[in-house]
Amino acid sequence: MNDAPPVLKALQLTKSYRVGASRLEVLRGVDVELRPGEVRALMGASGSGKSTLLNLLGLLDKPDSGKLLLNGREVQNLGRAASSRTRASSVGFVFQQFQLLPELSALENVLLPRRLLAGWNWWGRRGNERRAAREALGMVGLGKRLRHRPAQLSGGEQQRVAIARALICQPPILLADEPTGNLDRGSSEEVLELLLRLGREMRSAVLIATHDSDVSARCDSIVTMSDGLVRLAEPA
């Protein structure tokens, strides 16, 4: 078991969407914790609110109520600019649709988060940053595909670029929303392998939303969503 203090802690998060005249309550008081070096699976039926929760945890959206503590600091009420900066420094995302910028090469896609984090002193550091991005692509096995655009890569390769991009800033939190959902078995295996290995190496807190029990079986712990609530289930 992992007894490091949680890097991210959600307390009684609620979120509802307005659908026409009525409200759809998706999260009804979710408590969840993520600890450094631990890989958690988030399971649940389609439409149960997994993506909604991940968006709140990653500060992409705001909860209706509840608290979100990042290293003990409340972040649920940060303004748009401050939450952007927090995302840049603390959260890495991997999406089901990869979400690479089609007009940039693999290397440039991986560099993006570094660029956004750097601000004005980017120019002096450019050389180092490029080296780091090359290494990150090397770690996901794409050291020879630096100049390729997303369209020139397979789905599995694109997702590996996305993983390199998510991890290049060594974020304490890595959120993956069905990272293998668009991949065949072989690629899924590689991508999952990378997420598990690199997440643990960097001691990131990893949360992987998935339908796939083969994926959740490889994680350290599993939480499941149903009825707008999250329950902890120890792996068998």
Next chain:
Amino acid sequence: MTLLSLGLTYFRRRPLLLFSSVAIGLGVAVLFTVLAVMNGFLVELEKSIRSFSGDAVIENRYLPSREPFRFADYQAALAQVDGVQRLEPRLGWYALVGRRGGHAVTDPRSTDLSGMMLFGVDDAFANAEGDGATATGGNGDGAVPIPMRLGRQAAQRLQLEIGDELGLITFVQGGDGRPAPLRATFRLHSLLRTGRFDQEMDTAHVPRAALANLLQRDPPFTQVLVRTTPDADPLQVAEDVETALKKAKLALPGYPRTLTWREKGGTLLKAVENQRGMLSIVFFFIVLVAAYQLVATLTLTVTEKRRDIGVLRALGATPGRIVRFFVALGMVVTVAGIGIGLVLGQWLTSNLRTVEKWISGGERIFRAEVYKFEDIPVSVDPASVTLLIAATLAAALVFSLVPALRAARLRIVDSLRKR
């Protein structure tokens, strides 16, 4: 890799953005050309006024009851004024000129007469009979015609060749104080070329001594032209001259008055300046309209790139960063447009005659009778070009802000969702 290079990639791959550049470029080119031509007119106008009427001119007026001022008086009074290089006495007189042999000068109904401003000047009339000094111009036998340098356009209108004689009629004060007609004969010695159609149409230079003699004028000058040193500000010199004249008591109440070259330029100069201002405003609207379609093009780009914006925001780009990104993209489009415009404008201004021919099918649009100058004068003024660039950038900045703010307001979760 920077966000700017992402912007450049968008720019390269979206023909629509390049069309925007071209549109801005066309507007800039037209305004650039208009400014260059208007400015050219002003520069040439200044040059011709200053060479023709001096950098400043002193009208030699005096009260009839007093002793007239002499040229030497002016020279003495102005010897110490900074920026004055030289003083030139000039004797101006109105007359009617016509071909000799016809009945122009004797028949008042003749349409062959041209009103002419005669200027008696001191520069040498080489090869003239007795360089004019002995010329009497009288009508009797043995009279020696006075040499004349006649405006080229006037000579053409009167169909005169060098060496031809021409008659002149004017009025002087007769013995009884009434105006008395005075006729004289001149010989076309050479043509006066200034490049200005109006000047070449109605002025002639003649030897000052001969003219003074003919008119029995004393003192033999009506004006003193002030030529300034090249680095002096002529308007300042004119002011200093006026002050010096007052000090030397060469100024009567209100007279003699020193006119600056700008005052000599009169309404023509002011009209051209006015026109430059008006045309700049009118043609800047073309640039504005061209820049305005940045709103449409960038909005389209924002819609098309909604997903990229969501990704950038998810990766930590602040809303401000997104605004800057799209404004920068607008600026890239605009700078490219300005570049195109300046190159095209430069080409247009240096090939105006060719362009004029294309547009009109060989006819001249800029006719000298209307535009005063034989050639279309062109002069690129760095200050107005700088202003043009700055105004274009400012307009583009404002227009880019609209779609940029829209992009920054997008909700991240919405923009990441698959359509």
